[in-house]
Amino acid sequence: xxxxxxxxxxxxxxxxxxKSIKCEQNLGHDTMYxxxxxxxxxxxxxxxxxxKELIINETVPNRFSPKSPDKAHLNLxxxxxxxxxxxxxxxxxxxxxxEKLFFGSGTQLSVL
Amino acid sequence: GENVxxxxxxxxxxxxxxxxxxxxxxxxxxNYFPWYKQELGKRPQLIIDIRSNVGEKKDQRIAVTLNxxxxxxxxxxxxxxxxxxxxxxxxxxxxxxDKVxxxxxxxxxxxx
Numbered sequence: 159x160x161x162x163x164x165x166x167x168x169x170x171x172x173x174x175x176x177k178s179i180k181c182e183q184n185l186g187h188d189t190m191y192x193x194x195x196x197x198x199x200x201x202x203x204x205x206x207x208x209x210k211e212l213i214i215n216e217t218v219p220n221r222f223s224p225k226s227p228d229k230a231h232l233n234l235x236x237x238x239x240x241x242x243x244x245x246x247x248x249x250x251x252x253x254x255x256x257e258k259l260f261f262g263s264g265t266q267l268s269v270l
Numbered sequence: 271g272e273n274v275x276x277x278x279x280x281x282x283x284x285x286x287x288x289x290x291x292x293x294x295x296x297x298x299x300x301n302y303f304p305w306y307k308q309e310l311g312k313r314p315q316l317i318i319d320i321r322s323n324v325g326e327k328k329d330q331r332i333a334v335t336l337n338x339x340x341x342x343x344x345x346x347x348x349x350x351x352x353x354x355x356x357x358x359x360x361x362x363x364x365x366x367x368d369k370v371x372x373x374x375x376x377x378x379x380x381x382x
Binding site: 200216259 | 370
């Protein structure tokens with residue numbers, strides 16, 4: 159029974175397209191996150207939600223829009239995809255900030 | 271904002287030897303320092319963490335030390351095994367709804 163699950167695992171798309179990544183956690187955690195891991199493995203926080211409320215919004219282009227319909231779900235929608243958006247996107251959750259992060263398995267996004 | 275540096279970026283050790291990874295942080299208010307291990311193609315997973323009221327913490331072959339005055343902390347792995355090969359990330363955060371900032375990672379290779 160996966161604690162933090164995200165779909166899809168792989169996403170290959172053309173520049174200019176719009177795509178979404180979905181994330182769900184069954185740990186009962188209050189806080190969820192999106193992290194971006196670039197080709198050099200650097201992990202950078204993008205967004206954080208606590209009980210559906212946006213807590214952290216890093217310097218991310220407004221083409222990226224997170225949405226949390228309830229505290230168990232956090233989705234990421236990306237408009238007008240660019241080559242530089244290619245990366246692995248990890249969803250994560252924790253009981254509170256900052257505590258142990260439970261990461262999803264990641265979504266490998268490739269923009270062609 | 272917080273900045274976390276990590277050294278070395280790559281580390282190769284013989285099986286059975288010890289490995290040490292060092293990190294420094296910039297924000298003296300940071301008081302939570304987790305370490306994550308990411309195996310190739312997998313998600314990051316917490317292996318150990320330390321809070322600023324503790325100078326050292328051990329868990330079997332893994333230990334972390336913290337020097338608040340110097341603003342640096344280290345991960346020590348003894349009796350390394352091939353399955354210790356991975357990328358290790360240090361991180362820092364303040365309590366109370368603060369983001370976790372990751373270092374750039376150390377790629378550890380344990381040679382059998």
